[in-house]
Amino acid sequence: TRRILLDCDPGHDDAIAILLAAGDPGVEIAAITTVSGNQSIEKVTRNALAIAELAGLDPTVPIARGAHRPLLHEVEYAPEYHGESGLDGPQLPEPTRALDSRHGVQLIIDTIMGSEPGEITLVPTGALTNVALAVRLEQRIVERVREVIFMGGGVHVGNHGPFSEFNIAIDPEAAQIVIGAGWPITMVGLDATHQAVVTPEIRAKLDAVGTRSSAFVGGLLDFYGAAYAGHGFAHPPVHDPVTVAMVIDPTLVRAVKAPLAVELTGTLTKGMTVADLREPAPESTPTSVALGVENERFWDLVVAALSRLP
Numbered sequence: 001t002r003r004i005l006l007d008c009d010p011g012h013d014d015a016i017a018i019l020l021a022a023g024d025p026g027v028e029i030a031a032i033t034t035v036s037g038n039q040s041i042e043k044v045t046r047n048a049l050a051i052a053e054l055a056g057l058d059p060t061v062p063i064a065r066g067a068h069r070p071l072l073h074e075v076e077y078a079p080e081y082h083g084e085s086g087l088d089g090p091q092l093p094e095p096t097r098a099l100d101s102r103h104g105v106q107l108i109i110d111t112i113m114g115s116e117p118g119e120i121t122l123v124p125t126g127a128l129t130n131v132a133l134a135v136r137l138e139q140r141i142v143e144r145v146r147e148v149i150f151m152g153g154g155v156h157v158g159n160h161g162p163f164s165e166f167n168i169a170i171d172p173e174a175a176q177i178v179i180g181a182g183w184p185i186t187m188v189g190l191d192a193t194h195q196a197v198v199t200p201e202i203r204a205k206l207d208a209v210g211t212r213s214s215a216f217v218g219g220l221l222d223f224y225g226a227a228y229a230g231h232g233f234a235h236p237p238v239h240d241p242v243t244v245a246m247v248i249d250p251t252l253v254r255a256v257k258a259p260l261a262v263e264l265t266g267t268l269t270k271g272m273t274v275a276d277l278r279e280p281a282p283e284s285t286p287t288s289v290a291l292g293v294e295n296e297r298f299w300d301l302v303v304a305a306l307s308r309l310p
């Protein structure tokens with residue numbers, strides 16, 4: 001079993017990532033931390049507690065609130081896609097569990113330093129603010145983490161302007177710290193996640209699961225799909241769970257090693273993730289970028305996970 005720490009900003013697709021991790025037997029959620037992004041830190045944290053409730057997540061799994069804003073960038077939310085609550089659409093269950101009293105950054109450090117070397121895989125699906133702060137507060141997490149697989153960025157695709165992706169664009173400095181830390185890190189960017197679309201056939205499989213969680217996911221997809229349809233997408237791409245799927249079954253995602261960095265000073269391109277794919281990168285390259293996902297098999301994992309949840 002792979003033990004993962006989810007750092008997230010639920011967010012419709014973050015919620016599906018949490019449910020996939022909670023339902024799949026191949027991964028165990030060691031901790032959940034939240035970060036400002038899709039909505040305010042208060043809203044995404046309340047949403048994380050609600051999703052944990054929905055999933056019937058073991059109450060001993062700590063959930064802690066993280067950074068209320070990016071390092072330098074002003075807060076920027078995504079209400080067009082996630083609504084005012086951050087999880088618009090279905091009715092949220094009332095959380096019964098309390099937040100861990102630690103800051104999310106501290107919980108990231110304690111979870112990693114309290115586990116064996118190579119035990120924890122870090123799975124950020126929001127801005128990289130918390131992870132950057134954790135690296136600066138306790139640099140030993142870099143050599144202790146098994147790997148980092150984050151949703152963000154893109155090689156040839158953008159969604160926050162033509163050249164950058166939301167998670168990176170709202171905190172590019174944090175992204176540069178995390179990408180450049182030296183640990184094995186895979187960027188699951190829009191090149192891959194724009195392939196992770198919910199077609200009507202896939203939606204029918206999700207609806208056929210018939211659990212409370214799958215019905216909740218249907219409600220999420222109704223809102224999220226309408227938002228994307230309003231921006232010309234026939235089917236909504238569900239970004240964040242592709243990271244968890246890659247932990248479960250790496251063959252689902254095509255990734256290549258490549259030097260990777262973040263533009264921090266561009267007038268038009270600030271927040272752009274720049275991968276150098278011109279030549280094969282040395283085996284020792286710590287950074288990889290995902291370029292594709294096997295969509296049908298990816299959603300089969302999600303359907304199977306949802307059928308194991310309440």
Ligand SMILES: Nc1ccc([C@@H]2N[C@H](CO)[C@@H](O)[C@H]2O)cc1
Nearest residue numbers: 011013014078081125166167239
């Ligand atoms: N248009 C839009 C869609 C999703 C997101 C969030 N940011 C990432 C995709 O850019 C995902 O983590 C998702 O939660 C932001 C904006």
Ligand SMILES: [Ca+2]
Nearest residue numbers: 011014125126
């Ligand atoms: Ca997210």
